[in-house]
Amino acid sequence: MTIETFFPYQLAVAAAALSAELEDVYRREGGLSREEWRVLFLLANVDALTSKELSRRSSLDKVQISRAAHRLEEKGLIRGAQSTQDRRLRDYACTEAGRAHFHALFPRVEARAEEVMGQMDPDDRAALERGVEGLIRASDGPD
Amino acid sequence: MTIETFFPYQLAVAAAALSAELEDVYRREGGLSREEWRVLFLLANVDALTSKELSRRSSLDKVQISRAAHRLEEKGLIRGAQSTQDRRLRDYACTEAGRAHFHALFPRVEARAEEVMGQMDPDDRAALERGVEGLIRASDGPD
DNA sequence: GATGTATTGTTGCAGATGCAACGATGTCAA
DNA sequence: TTGACATCGTTGCATCTGCAACAATACATC
Numbered sequence: 166m167t168i169e170t171f172f173p174y175q176l177a178v179a180a181a182a183l184s185a186e187l188e189d190v191y192r193r194e195g196g197l198s199r200e201e202w203r204v205l206f207l208l209a210n211v212d213a214l215t216s217k218e219l220s221r222r223s224s225l226d227k228v229q230i231s232r233a234a235h236r237l238e239e240k241g242l243i244r245g246a247q248s249t250q251d252r253r254l255r256d257y258a259c260t261e262a263g264r265a266h267f268h269a270l271f272p273r274v275e276a277r278a279e280e281v282m283g284q285m286d287p288d289d290r291a292a293l294e295r296g297v298e299g300l301i302r303a304s305d306g307p308d
Numbered sequence: 309m310t311i312e313t314f315f316p317y318q319l320a321v322a323a324a325a326l327s328a329e330l331e332d333v334y335r336r337e338g339g340l341s342r343e344e345w346r347v348l349f350l351l352a353n354v355d356a357l358t359s360k361e362l363s364r365r366s367s368l369d370k371v372q373i374s375r376a377a378h379r380l381e382e383k384g385l386i387r388g389a390q391s392t393q394d395r396r397l398r399d400y401a402c403t404e405a406g407r408a409h410f411h412a413l414f415p416r417v418e419a420r421a422e423e424v425m426g427q428m429d430p431d432d433r434a435a436l437e438r439g440v441e442g443l444i445r446a447s448d449g450p451d
Numbered sequence: 452g453a454t455g456t457a458t459t460g461t462t463g464c465a466g467a468t469g470c471a472a473c474g475a476t477g478t479c480a481a
Numbered sequence: 482t483t484g485a486c487a488t489c490g491t492t493g494c495a496t497c498t499g500c501a502a503c504a505a506t507a508c509a510t511c
Contacts, residue, residue, distance in 0.1 A: 174346070174349075177327050179319070179444050228468085228470085231490055252477085281446060293443055295439070296437070304322065370461090394459085
């Protein structure tokens with residue numbers, strides 16, 4: 166048994182490779198960290214989300230959300246305010262500048278992803294997409 | 309388009325979930341960081357490897373290898389010395405304690421991986437393994 | 452050999468990260 | 482209403498990480 170054939174290692178390497186490609190785009194061309202990218206992604210297509218929902222849907226913890234949101238506010242890409250329904254939470258929404266920034270950036274990120282995924286055998290690619298969904302179901306599954 | 313259906317995000321989440329499960333084992337039960345785990349994994353099954361080979365085969369850069377190797381040496385799990393063939397490099401080898409530590413730890417890590425992977429539909433699992441190999445080939449491919 | 456260039460491991464340092472603690476707020480039972 | 486407990490966002494702090502610089506070594510060319 167060598168590490169190159171140990172499946173969890175293979176999965177980590179494959180995911181890191183694709184992630185690094187995309188991060189190269191939204192960091193260099195968009196000036197965003199991975200956490201900021203995820204938060205902006207979530208907010209760009211909806212009216213507003215609470216910090217709690219952002220955390221759950223981005224797979225980031227509350228500290229990461231707090232810090233990423235601060236930086237995005239400083240950049241003028243989102244704005245946040247104390248929630249009126251539960252004053253422990255904060256409601257976040259995209260600014261127009263944030264929406265524009267995201268919609269300018271997203272096609273480039275998507276294109277880079279396609280550059281990598283497009284090199285795969287189509288059947289391998291379909292298998293990967295199916296398998297990843299299966300693993301996600303198994304991970305947050307009913308245990 | 310929401311982030312939950314964006315494939316690169318799904319892949320990152322799935323990989324992070326499995327990785328966190330395994331890290332929980334080799335960190336808590338083995339006292340190893342992810343970098344230390346990979347280096348020990350590589351050295352446990354061979355006579356010796358140079359720092360350069362460790363870096364390439366572990367997908368870690370030279371700084372990470374240098375620091376992980378230092379910590380493993382402090383713990384008495386590996387030993388290193390300047391290579392005689394290329395004195396810029398270092399040769400690393402497992403100690404007996406290191407080999408014993410790894411072979412006591414590995415089945416537990418493998419078992420945890422099986423706990424997660426075993427919850428997958430067998431066809432999904434086969435698809436995942438095939439897809440990951442395909443993505444790795446596409447990543448370090450002939451481009 | 453001498454010299455210039457490339458590669459490797461290590462280290463310093465600035466920035467990022469994870470964790471625990473804290474105050475503020477909400478919830479629920481009495 | 483009061484009190485006990487839970488949840489949320491933020492902040493300090495210790496640690497980790499990535500990046501650039503550096504010294505040592507190897508290699509190619511002359």
